[in-house]
Amino acid sequence: MADMGLLGIVISETCGGIGGSDIDAAVVAEELGRSLLPVPFIETCVMVPSLLESGDITEETQDILSAIVRGTATIAIGGNTALAPYRDPNSTLKLNSDGSVSGEVSLVMHGAHADFLLLTFGSDAQTRCVLVSSDSGYDVDKQTANDPALRPATIKLNNTPCTALTGLRKDDLERARLRGVAALSALQAGAARAIFEITIDYLKTRYQFGRPIGSFQALKHIAADLFLEVESATSAAHAAANALASADPLAAKSVALAGFICNDAFRDVSAQAIQLHGGIAYTREHVAHLYWRRARATLSMLGDSDTHRETYLGAWETAA
Amino acid sequence: MSQFDQDTSPEALRVAVLSWLDTHWDGENRRPLTEPAYDRRHWRQQVLAAGLAVPSWPPEWFGLGMTSAQCKVIEKAFAERNAPGTGLDRYHLGAITVFKAGSDALKREMLPELLTGPICCLLYSEPNAGSDLAGIRTRAEQDGDQYVINGQKVWTSNAREADYGMLLARTDWDAPKHRGITFFLFPMRQAGVEIRPINQITGESEFNEIFIENARVPERFIIGNLNEGWGSFQTAIAYERLIMGQGITGRRRNSPTRSRPPLLELAEKTHKLSDPVVRQRLAQALAYREVNSLNNERAMTEMMTKGSMSLMSLSKLAMSRIQHGEAAIATDLLGPEALLDGPDNSDAANTNFDAAKAYMNSIGGGTDQIQRNIIAEKVLGLPKEHEPDKGIAFREVKSGTGPRTAG
Numbered sequence: 001m002a003d004m005g006l007l008g009i010v011i012s013e014t015c016g017g018i019g020g021s022d023i024d025a026a027v028v029a030e031e032l033g034r035s036l037l038p039v040p041f042i043e044t045c046v047m048v049p050s051l052l053e054s055g056d057i058t059e060e061t062q063d064i065l066s067a068i069v070r071g072t073a074t075i076a077i078g079g080n081t082a083l084a085p086y087r088d089p090n091s092t093l094k095l096n097s098d099g100s101v102s103g104e105v106s107l108v109m110h111g112a113h114a115d116f117l118l119l120t121f122g123s124d125a126q127t128r129c130v131l132v133s134s135d136s137g138y139d140v141d142k143q144t145a146n147d148p149a150l151r152p153a154t155i156k157l158n159n160t161p162c163t164a165l166t167g168l169r170k171d172d173l174e175r176a177r178l179r180g181v182a183a184l185s186a187l188q189a190g191a192a193r194a195i196f197e198i199t200i201d202y203l204k205t206r207y208q209f210g211r212p213i214g215s216f217q218a219l220k221h222i223a224a225d226l227f228l229e230v231e232s233a234t235s236a237a238h239a240a241a242n243a244l245a246s247a248d249p250l251a252a253k254s255v256a257l258a259g260f261i262c263n264d265a266f267r268d269v270s271a272q273a274i275q276l277h278g279g280i281a282y283t284r285e286h287v288a289h290l291y292w293r294r295a296r297a298t299l300s301m302l303g304d305s306d307t308h309r310e311t312y313l314g315a316w317e318t319a320a
Numbered sequence: 321m322s323q324f325d326q327d328t329s330p331e332a333l334r335v336a337v338l339s340w341l342d343t344h345w346d347g348e349n350r351r352p353l354t355e356p357a358y359d360r361r362h363w364r365q366q367v368l369a370a371g372l373a374v375p376s377w378p379p380e381w382f383g384l385g386m387t388s389a390q391c392k393v394i395e396k397a398f399a400e401r402n403a404p405g406t407g408l409d410r411y412h413l414g415a416i417t418v419f420k421a422g423s424d425a426l427k428r429e430m431l432p433e434l435l436t437g438p439i440c441c442l443l444y445s446e447p448n449a450g451s452d453l454a455g456i457r458t459r460a461e462q463d464g465d466q467y468v469i470n471g472q473k474v475w476t477s478n479a480r481e482a483d484y485g486m487l488l489a490r491t492d493w494d495a496p497k498h499r500g501i502t503f504f505l506f507p508m509r510q511a512g513v514e515i516r517p518i519n520q521i522t523g524e525s526e527f528n529e530i531f532i533e534n535a536r537v538p539e540r541f542i543i544g545n546l547n548e549g550w551g552s553f554q555t556a557i558a559y560e561r562l563i564m565g566q567g568i569t570g571r572r573r574n575s576p577t578r579s580r581p582p583l584l585e586l587a588e589k590t591h592k593l594s595d596p597v598v599r600q601r602l603a604q605a606l607a608y609r610e611v612n613s614l615n616n617e618r619a620m621t622e623m624m625t626k627g628s629m630s631l632m633s634l635s636k637l638a639m640s641r642i643q644h645g646e647a648a649i650a651t652d653l654l655g656p657e658a659l660l661d662g663p664d665n666s667d668a669a670n671t672n673f674d675a676a677k678a679y680m681n682s683i684g685g686g687t688d689q690i691q692r693n694i695i696a697e698k699v700l701g702l703p704k705e706h707e708p709d710k711g712i713a714f715r716e717v718k719s720g721t722g723p724r725t726a727g
């Protein structure tokens with residue numbers, strides 16, 4: 001991916017990236033979703049660059065951005081704020097008076113193998129972000145995930161040196177989060193479409209009662225309804241990326257919409273995919289369960305559907 | 321020769337259309353400049369002559385060969401000046417069908433007529449041919465250069481006002497059911513055509529039953545070829561479904577572009593806007609509407625760039641979920657008040673109307689279930705169901721005739 005420049009897709013050209021928009025990031029995320037590639041793309045290549053480039057640019061942040069582009073730096077995000085992909089409410093992270101960081105945080109996706117951790121704590125109103133290099137010394141306990149491809153970890157820090165990100169306004173943090181949700185929505189839309197296509201193929205080739213099972217209305221009607229979900233997810237994800245790329249003042253509303261439409265579409269399509277396949281998808285040999293597990297794993301990533309719906313309705317109320 | 325150039329910029333096109341309107345149309349008084357009163361037919365003739373009635377059609381067929389984006393520019397210019405008469409290539413079902421499926425001779429004879437005055441209605445469904453539409457039994461029998469029509473049609477809107485009906489009738493009873501049907505442009509104002517209004521569950525009577533007895537239609541009014549009407553008809557019905565999916569039917573009380581959706585207002589009025597369960601349902605309902613608009617935008621783009629109709633098929637199905645869903649939420653918001661009706665209880669009356677009217681979308685133009693079959697078969701490519709009447713002469717087929725009996 002680094003060879004194709006995809007890792008620097010939203011990083012500015014001055015920092016070695018391609019300088020693309022959220023629309024470009026969405027295209028990459030859709031393909032990652034299709035293939036279920038378990039990589040911290042959204043964290044490393046969308047959210048962290050967004051934060052680093054909107055705060056104070058230092059030599060260190062420049063180096064990290066270049067390393068991201070080259071593919072030599074992966075970054076995991078953990079903490080108890082809305083910026084954490086998987087929010088850990090029991091996080092005990094705190095900044096020490098000497099500028100180091102201590103405490104324990106779980107649900108840090110890809111945390112065990114990341115080259116850097118971006119730790120976020122405090123309140124949503126006053127969020128702190130610090131970068132910790134994996135060379136700085138901290139303990140890692142791997143956690144077991146339901147999706148076997150995902151590797152969350154508990155990170156234990158004790159007076160670990162870190163670099164605080166400075167110059168970040170509240171809007172910058174919110175923008176990084178929105179860009180993360182938009183990329184995640186595209187990923188979910190791509191994944192939902194992939195397992196949908198696999199399922200439709202199966203309905204055409206699996207024979208029972210002497211005819212393809214896709215000829216039965218009971219299954220056809222579910223397929224038609226799922227097609228609506230898949231297309232709606234794509235539309236919502238594209239609209240969110242477009243809104244961010246064009247600095248639409250209602251971008252947060254579009255992102256919230258994509259947040260729950262794509263969450264729910266991926267969940268429902270992957271769940272029905274198992275049912276439509278029947279017994280074969282109850283086996284580990286079939287890929288359907290991988291999509292289903294990933295869908296369930298992303299349901300609470302960067303906000304659950306109910307939260308997005310509440311945000312969306314709130315945007316309608318204030319817009320009027 | 322047209323004064324509107326295909327290669328012009330959108331802004332130049334807008335200016336050209338506005339300047340044409342300014343020399344022909346009095347926007348303030350909503351009438352043509354050259355005439356004392358508004359004569360619909362005469363105005364439409366002027367718009368047609370300028371190519372602006374059907375701008376997307378090619379110049380040799382009354383249009384300007386404009387792209388869909390250019391047509392939007394033209395429509396906006398007409399709206400700016402309060403002028404009617406453009407965009408018939410988008411919503412005049414009769415003219416669109418003749419244009420897409422008719423012979424050159426029929427197009428030459430009838431399009432100038434259809435595009436300037438007459439109203440067309442649809443004569444498709446029959447009492448025993450609803451979802452199984454190809455099972456129609458209205459017969460058309462040749463008599464010299466005419467066809468004699470006998471049968472019964474139903475669910476026809478605008479029948480009283482209509483000059484022509486797009487008629488599906490059976491012309492070959494020995495062919496399998498889809499292959500013996502012919503599509504006619506049928507003159508409505510003649511003896512032998514009886515129209516009776518249907519009283520609908522909404523309290524409206526927009527639909528009618530049509531009884532046709534020995535009525536006549538000239539042979540040259542066949543749209544497409546004899547016995548190939550099912551194909552021509554597909555063109556017409558696809559447009560009808562598209563129009564329905566854009567939510568043009570029914571009252572447009574909940575447009576996503578409006579700043580304050582009526583459901584939000586109703587929730588506020590009923591003091592339920594702070595209820596978290598209500599808020600979740602409202603958000604979902606508003607989302608379905610917004611997502612359908614987004615899908616429709618993508619559908620338009622896909623149709624223009626790739627000629628693909630696959631996304632188009634979804635919007636009518638999506639609209640059913642939207643309309644039934646919103647009516648259900650409004651009913652719950654009103655609570656016991658929803659049992660009331662009448663002019664003294666307008667919120668309840670509107671909600672009850674919407675709840676009933678939602679069936680117009682989920683049944684009319686092909687039920688949601690038929691629509692799911694179409695999406696599954698035509699778009700997703702799933703195999704057809706077992707068809708007991710496949711390849712059998714229509715006169716041998718039992719359709720809509722009650723349960724089959726043994727022996």
